[in-house]
Amino acid sequence: MTNQMQITVFQGTVGDRNDLARPGAMAIGTLMAERLGLAPEIIGAPSAVIGRGWREALEAARPPLNALSDRLNHLFAENIKPFTASSRCAASLATLPVVARYYPDACIVWFDAHADLNTPATSVTGYLGGFSIAGPAGLWDSGLGSGLDLSAVILAGARDIDPPEQKLIDDGKLQWVPTGGGLAEGLRCAINGRAVYVHLDCDVLEPGIVPTEYEVPGGLSLDDLYHACQVIAEHSIIGVEIAEFQISQAENGAPATPAALLDALSPLINGLAR
Template sequence: MPGARAIGEALARRTGIAPFVVGRPEPVLNKGWREELDAALPALRQLQARFDDVLASGAVSIAASSRCAVSLATLPTVARHHPDACIVWFDAHGDLNTPEASASGYLGGLAISGPAGLWDSGLGSGLNLDRLVLVGQRDLDPFEQDLIDRHAIPHVKARGDVASELRKALAGRPVYVHLDCDVLNPGVVPTDYACEDGLSLAELQACCEVIAEQAFVGIEIAEFQYAWEPGGEAFSPDPLLDALAPILTR
């Protein structure tokens, strides 16, 4: 959560808009997905209420979140207010597992499948898989790959002309963005998870320029760490936000 706070404060400096804060830092549980979800539900429901207010007003939603599991709350709300929106999911991982399919029981790995109605998170669903575009995934479990293949989910891989491939996948649709910072090459920004052969900031910016050509619904920025190591010097989110500028400054 300190990383999410740092992004919120940096955005406040850029826009003059004070962030609306949901939740507070809590000790890590390191338990199964069910216990972690139960503990997070009060804050996630508060976040859903905030998203309802923002999206009902017609505003673009800009959010910084701690973990990808927060999308269990945000994506059903986006789907309810913008059923035609395409969800562009930037991430090194698929996050398409269900509780039954997950080998690790990691809650964040269920972040899309709950909103897609593949299991009941208690936070709603409504996201159709034909509205999903994956970008940068390179660590997929067999269940996730099978789901991608069966539903023909567009998967823009982190090589080649990523921006051009993304433009084809979007096909002119409105866009909501989820950005897990581990979609980037290790060493670009601090993240808990490092997966080689990711995007550069220049490639991320090129993708944002493509997204800016569409109607833009909002963005959630997840998994940005405050420092390279616990207790280390704070790392500025400004280079990341500069890459996102084509959609943040619309």
């Protein structure tokens, strides 16, 4: 089992507006390592929270993002499946182009309360994390690569969607499976037998289940997530990444454990070992 997958923990600053997700990623990576008996690879190092516009955030993050891209490139080249604990969604600017290069026929199941399809030209907030799919899909040039076909993307659980993002969905550029009782079956239909790379932004969950920066009502329960993961695990899983798990809901708050979250993801984790 252990020679088929490897754990990566991304510790770089990438558009962070607090320093809660970086230790959250470390908590996930550490618990995964304990459960699987694997030594995680640490990418990046703590630095000052930028909290500025997307351009400054991206330039500050570029060295660790390039290192993360190199890490995934190495793992895929060696036919090793990655499990990546990332601080923020913007780390996917580095991972998704590598996924697209090695697995152009795979789909990306993107669990997130947001669509992350904005660009510097369409974003109201200028938040780098909101560009996480758009860069790899070539809707803007992040300098970290592209090549991801939007038709490979399945938005799962998105419910806070900006008008330019909604237009891409309405135009059929990508698929959207909303929250609700039909989520699991909707995912099965959308995946349609393809290999799957999974991204989980923890704010796809109902607020209060785990600490996250954004809290968007109407999210998934851990049972919803588990049943969705069971459906995904019917397919070939080529990699999993988790982002936006904060170690606490507020600065100096009581630390949270990712144990229940990883339990809900267990079908995916077991699927990585196949």
